[in-house]
Amino acid sequence: MVRTCTYSALILRARSSGESNRDLWFLTAEEGILRATLFGGPKSRLRAYAAPFHQGTLWIYHDPVRDSRKVTDFDVTAWRPGIRERYERSAAASAVAETILTAHGGGGEWTRALDLAGRALDTLERADEGLCPEILIRFLWDWTDVLGCRPELIRCGSCACEAPADGVLWYVRREGILLCPACAGGGPETWEAGNRGGRSPRRDSGDYLPLGPGARRWLLSADTPDPSRPGGVPDAVSLAQAKALVTDILAGLFGRPLGTWDEL
Ligand SMILES: [Zn+2]
Numbered sequence: 716m717v718r719t720c721t722y723s724a725l726i727l728r729a730r731s732s733g734e735s736n737r738d739l740w741f742l743t744a745e746e747g748i749l750r751a752t753l754f755g756g757p758k759s760r761l762r763a764y765a766a767p768f769h770q771g772t773l774w775i776y777h778d779p780v781r782d783s784r785k786v787t788d789f790d791v792t793a794w795r796p797g798i799r800e801r802y803e804r805s806a807a808a809s810a811v812a813e814t815i816l817t818a819h820g821g822g823g824e825w826t827r828a829l830d831l832a833g834r835a836l837d838t839l840e841r842a843d844e845g846l847c848p849e850i851l852i853r854f855l856w857d858w859t860d861v862l863g864c865r866p867e868l869i870r871c872g873s874c875a876c877e878a879p880a881d882g883v884l885w886y887v888r889r890e891g892i893l894l895c896p897a898c899a900g901g902g903p904e905t906w907e908a909g910n911r912g913g914r915s916p917r918r919d920s921g922d923y924l925p926l927g928p929g930a931r932r933w934l935l936s937a938d939t940p941d942p943s944r945p946g947g948v949p950d951a952v953s954l955a956q957a958k959a960l961v962t963d964i965l966a967g968l969f970g971r972p973l974g975t976w977d978e979l
Pocket residue numbers: 871872873874875876894895896897898899
């Protein structure tokens with residue numbers, strides 16, 4: 716039985732296939748990641764539609780016997796041409812797309828995944844170069860929540876003491892939890908040690924990542940990067956700590972870090 720289905724879809728990747736066809740990978744709200752082929756010569760109206768980061772309503776013709784999918788129409792509602800205008804936007808958008816593909820669409824939470832991806836790409840489309848890494852890290856942090864592997868940022872994952880607003884927590888890479896200085900062990904314990912670049916033998920092993928108050932505040936704050944938000948712009952150290960945390964969490968889940976995370 717051949718059937719046509721309609722999806723709310725975002726193109727994550729496009730590859731040429733054969734002389735004039737194109738293989739497309741979509742994130743759909745209905746079925747997660749779908750791969751489909753767009754057939755057609757250079758004059759095909761749909762060709763111009765089949766580019767990464769375009770989003771809209773998609774019609775696919777599915778042949779279950781061959782298990783092949785063919786794009787029959789794509790009504791693009793978000794084109795996002797601004798993403799291609801600057802390298803940083805495009806690099807961050809590619810990292811968003813690769814993260815979603817590697818995570819197979821987000822483990823079933825496809826509507827939310829599509830919403831988060833769409834918002835990140837909409838923000839990137841208008842972003843200054845300097846804001847692009849922040850938007851990507853924010854998206855990766857949201858993605859740890861989609862995948863259910865986001866650690867607690869307020870309390871120590873071992874003794875459950877509440878971290879002071881100006882305190883540092885230590886992320887234990889193998890366990891995926893954040894610890895207070897006392898539970899992280901070794902050396903004189905102060906909440907500020909990570910801020911001053913303080914080290915202890917155990918933490919120096921590379922198994923621990925510091926997460927200072929600026930990074931925690933930023934990760935805990937509202938969803939979209941907004942320079943006008945009080946305390947909303949992270950300093951370079953906080954942003955680097957937040958990035959190290961989110962990429963370590965996702966790399967642990969994926970079995971490897973993604974190259975696109977470091978391209979901007
Ligand atoms: Zn503790």
